[in-house]
Amino acid sequence: MSLTNHQILLASRPQGEPTTDNFRLVETPVPELEAGQVLVRHHYLSLDPYMRGRMNDGKSYAQPQPLDAVMIGGTVGEVVASRNGNFNVGDHVVGMGGWQEYAVVDATQRGVLQKVDTRHVPLSAYLGAVGMPGVTGWYGLVKIIDPKEGETVVVSAASGAVGSVVGQLAKARGCRVVGLAGGPDKCAYVTDELGFDACIDYRQFPDLKSLSGALKVACPKGIDGYFENVGGVILDAVMLRANAFSRVAMCGMIAGYNGEPMPMANPALILVNRMKIEGFIVSEHMNVWPEALKELGAGVATGQIKFRESVAQGIASAPEAFLGLLKGKNFGKQLVKLV
Incomplete structure (x- = not known):
């Protein structure tokens, strides 16, 4: 049986803000499997902010996305053919299959494909709260911020796949949790559904003075831990409210992903407050x-960790959905549904 695969390639590197012209949709035949390989039909693609950095050809923590190659990205799906004894047809798996409908995977390489249990955790959640975004939030909170009961933790991009997990984990550890999100709907979700103590709509406070004032109201005892996804004026405002010995987990700086300058307004506060600021991958x-x-798996299975998904339909929708993600148009984890 011959199968046709549809793939999204990186056609060109963006000059400043990316556009759909930087991508190309192609059609290719699915090759026959060799010994040790499995064929995975992807059910969902993951769209994540880190992909923007990989579109550039500059020095970074990861190799640039090659031109004219399938866009890199996390995937979940089902094994539909196997020549590997460790994987059977019907197995649900998570991997880095990229922006395509099918992937031929050399499953003899350790760790490239992981079986997942969908009896209590939905398949899509393995790209979000029980996947890389969830672990990212967990690591930054638990290993860097290391919050103590009664402390105040602030989370930027609080309604997103990473930030939503950070806040819920911090609440479970007895912290006061304050989110930052764009728009009243996202802020209502962060407080009413995710259980944050407060959420600031940063669009209502566009300058440093007003945003710092809003943080002062929401964080009357100052800020002990900050999970950073954005950078720019939000980081400056948090630093003005930071307590002595506060900790900052630097996860993302989406405000500068298109090459915008991001000078820090008051770097002396790092010394004055004896702050720990740590970036991590x-x-x-x-x-x-x-x-x-x-x-994370136990939290999702029992309903203690809640999550939300924005789902685009079909492989052709991936570029537009990705550009929307970079502008904050998504609500929760951004996925592309293929099946």
């Missing part, structure tokens, strides 16, 4: 993934 900490996934 979650793939460099694979040793803690089992511990993180155990807590």
